[in-house]
Amino acid sequence: MPHWQCLVCGYIHEGDHPPAKCPVCGAPAEKFKPLEIKDEATAQLQHYDWEDESQSVGLLIAYSRRAEEEGYPELAQAFYRMALDEARHAAEWAFIKGLVDTTRENLARQYNREITAKKNKEDLARAAQKNGDFHSMAFFIRAAADEDRHAAIIKGLLGRYFNNT
Numbered sequence: 001m002p003h004w005q006c007l008v009c010g011y012i013h014e015g016d017h018p019p020a021k022c023p024v025c026g027a028p029a030e031k032f033k034p035l036e037i038k039d040e041a042t043a044q045l046q047h048y049d050w051e052d053e054s055q056s057v058g059l060l061i062a063y064s065r066r067a068e069e070e071g072y073p074e075l076a077q078a079f080y081r082m083a084l085d086e087a088r089h090a091a092e093w094a095f096i097k098g099l100v101d102t103t104r105e106n107l108a109r110q111y112n113r114e115i116t117a118k119k120n121k122e123d124l125a126r127a128a129q130k131n132g133d134f135h136s137m138a139f140f141i142r143a144a145a146d147e148d149r150h151a152a153i154i155k156g157l158l159g160r161y162f163n164n165t
Helices: 040-069 073-096 103-130 134-162
Strands: 003-006 012-014 032-035
Touching: 040 073, 103 134
Parallel strands: none
Antiparallel strands: 003 012, 003 032
16 A cells, blocks of 8 residues: 655655645645655554654653752753753654755745644634633644744745745
């Protein structure tokens, strides 16, 4: 069975055709490329490790924050340093998975990811509000503002370095 990789987030889809829309980041079908997988078991392990390394970063930073709040600065620093190691592992997987291109292409791709993430978080904020989950709603609103700020920064950098507007 053919495999397709999302060039925006790295998601791997199995099927005769790419999905109309990436279930992870929302990228359209044209953002998928055929992926040659020689060994399915190895590919599954690699995908699992990519996800594990990526998720560990956020967890370790959360642990660091909690340790700091509880008055354990040395433990907070240890968790934070571990998070940086996990981030480096995830970055290496990004290279292995072919997700890193030229700086110009990376900026353009990340700009699109930030725009999509902002929209998704705004949608999630509305859904959380509708469900009465105001804690999650507040988080999604803050996170959407961060994504918007990131997109503005990237847009400025594209214009400054690559004459894109």
